[in-house]
Amino acid sequence: MFVRNAWYVAAWDHEIGRSMLRRVILDHPVVLYRTVEGKAVALEDRCCHRQAQLSMGKLIGNVVKCPYHGLEFDPSGTCVKIPSQDRIPPSAKVKSYPIVEKNHWIWIWTGDPAKADPGLIEDFHWMDDPKWGYGGNYLHVDANYLLLVENLLDTTHLPFLHPDTLGTDAFARSELEVTREGDRIQVSRYLMDMPPAPFHKQMGDFPDGLNVDRWQVAHFGPPCFVKLDVGSAPAGAGMRQAPDRSRWCFVKLDVGSAPAGAGMRQAPDRSRWMGMWNLNAITPETEKTAHYFFAQAYNFKLDQQWISDMLRVQVRDIFLQDIAMVKAQQANMDFGPGPVVNLGQDKAWVAMRQIIDRLVREEREQAKAA
Numbered sequence: 136m137f138v139r140n141a142w143y144v145a146a147w148d149h150e151i152g153r154s155m156l157r158r159v160i161l162d163h164p165v166v167l168y169r170t171v172e173g174k175a176v177a178l179e180d181r182c183c184h185r186q187a188q189l190s191m192g193k194l195i196g197n198v199v200k201c202p203y204h205g206l207e208f209d210p211s212g213t214c215v216k217i218p219s220q221d222r223i224p225p226s227a228k229v230k231s232y233p234i235v236e237k238n239h240w241i242w243i244w245t246g247d248p249a250k251a252d253p254g255l256i257e258d259f260h261w262m263d264d265p266k267w268g269y270g271g272n273y274l275h276v277d278a279n280y281l282l283l284v285e286n287l288l289d290t291t292h293l294p295f296l297h298p299d300t301l302g303t304d305a306f307a308r309s310e311l312e313v314t315r316e317g318d319r320i321q322v323s324r325y326l327m328d329m330p331p332a333p334f335h336k337q338m339g340d341f342p343d344g345l346n347v348d349r350w351q352v353a354h355f356g357p358p359c360f361v362k363l364d365v366g367s368a369p370a371g372a373g374m375r376q377a378p379d380r381s382r383w384c385f386v387k388l389d390v391g392s393a394p395a396g397a398g399m400r401q402a403p404d405r406s407r408w409m410g411m412w413n414l415n416a417i418t419p420e421t422e423k424t425a426h427y428f429f430a431q432a433y434n435f436k437l438d439q440q441w442i443s444d445m446l447r448v449q450v451r452d453i454f455l456q457d458i459a460m461v462k463a464q465q466a467n468m469d470f471g472p473g474p475v476v477n478l479g480q481d482k483a484w485v486a487m488r489q490i491i492d493r494l495v496r497e498e499r500e501q502a503k504a505a
Contacts (some may be wrong), residue, residue: 136281137161137419138358138494139246142256144416144428147273155199157190159420161245165232166190170197175241176210179230183214189229226421238262239271240416240428257360261412262433268437270428270446278465280359280417280425281491285484286457287361287415288322288353296456300334300449307421313482318490320355322483328370334449335367338433339409346370348448357490359417365402368409410434413450423465429454
């Protein structure tokens, strides 16, 4: 169930240096390192001679030396030296993967190299924008990557998995709207005039007793990227109102017009808002394990480093609760098919699964035809 012809996050930029890092990406063993000039390189992490892990060897200049029989490979994957003989067979090479460094992430393409267009990389510009700060982290997950995507698209679990940080009793019944444009899905949730979640109260400095209007808008892009626009504003601040729709004119995908003053939206004072972007890139490792790269971007108190440090730790701790659940899901799924009842809250992830199924099927059909 992997979409091969796509860019995936292989590592944070700070993880890659002059020490070789082994990471399995879509069932591909990969060794990552930087050249003397600082360029990121990704090679297949198995020698073409006897399958030894190159990451256990030595990095000499820009050349990787196999730890087993001493074969040496340059950044293109070409074998440039065999200690036991002078002749180097033309087939003596390892795979080199297309790599792009963007938005503090190292992106890798494991599919057809001819299709590796950097323009297809998902946009995570917040991490490079001077108007935003962020705190980011990485977690390894013992579960299929799509379970994590499901978790991010259906957040009715917040009151139950995260009652002390993100959940409030009313959130599971928050107003829900799911829209789709091509292979992209948007899930909008609004909870109006309610007490803030503990995490939102902390970040927004909301006083005790203040009710807020809360929003959470998830944007899914295939195969495994979810960006959540989340936040709270003092109730009635104009973030969103529950309007009188009786005089509205609707067209496809719930877009339309309303008479002025009908309460659809206002131009709000955002200075009192607490808004952040939760940025998620989930990379399959195997069918049952995944790499989870995430960041929390914010555009307030940018001169205070403690916020970035706190977010890196606090959001990690929140996601550890999610990971414990998806790991338990995977353990049950490993026993074989069980009962499955889909609910109204599942619209987004059901559509996501249909998109991934189609993309995988199309790739297989194209490969078969070729």
